[in-house]
Amino acid sequence: MALNNIEQLLEKYDNAETTLAEEAQIRAYFEKEEEVPAHLESYRMLFQYVVHTKQEQFSKTVSFPTKRTKIYRWISVAAVAVLMLGGYFQWNQKNQKLTLDDLSHEQLMAYNQTLEVFNLVATKLNKGTDNLAVLDLVSTKLNEGAENLDHLKVFGNTTNRIIKTNE
Incomplete structure (x- = not known):
């Protein structure tokens, strides 16, 4: 293979533009050639x-x-066992019904x-809600007053129309 052709392929190789077939040609050149020019020695080692790798x-x-x-x-087995025991004791407590007679004196006092x-x-x-009832009464009265104002507005608009048409 001509030296000029190899140098062109190496330039393409440096620019990452070679195909796999061209790279195979470059490898074959460096495997076969015993004498390589000095400026291509680094490529030969590469x-x-x-x-070899x-x-x-x-x-x-x-x-x-x-x-x-x-x-x-084993940790997962232990965790499952703890969860099962906890569930059993929770279920067991849920099924036990206590009455006031079953409680001790301290428990009864606390209850x-x-x-x-x-x-x-x-x-x-309840006292707080009684005060709220007064506020509810005030709110309803304010709403009634607002409705009366709406009636006055309608009356005022009608009066203005009548006065404008008579002028």
């Missing part, structure tokens, strides 16, 4: 490196640690105090 193979065995997956497996607090809160809320 293409020899490519040929294609022939290399990875021969070591890769071992993956499996201990970690066993730990995760009664809670009822007193709830009653106090209810009375305060």
Whole structure:
């Protein structure tokens, strides 16, 4: 292969414009030629490196640690067991019905105090809603006044028309 042709192909190769067939021609040239001009020596080393690296193979065995997956497996089993026990105890408590007679003295006192607090809160809320009833009455009266103003506007418009037509 002519040196001029190889130099053109190398220029195309540097510009990333070569096809796979042209790159194969360049590799074949550098494999066959014993004597390469000095300015092409770097290309010779490059293409020899490519040929040698294609022939290399990875021969070591890769071992993956499996201990970690066993730990995760046991953690997931433990989590499922905890969830099942929690569900069982929740279901068991739901089925047990307690009456006031089953409560201890302290629990009964706490229950009664809670009822007193709830009653106090209810009375305060009822007082607040009584005040709201007064506001509701004011609101309805304002709405009635607005309706009366609308009637006055209609009356005023009609009066203005009558006065304009008589002039």
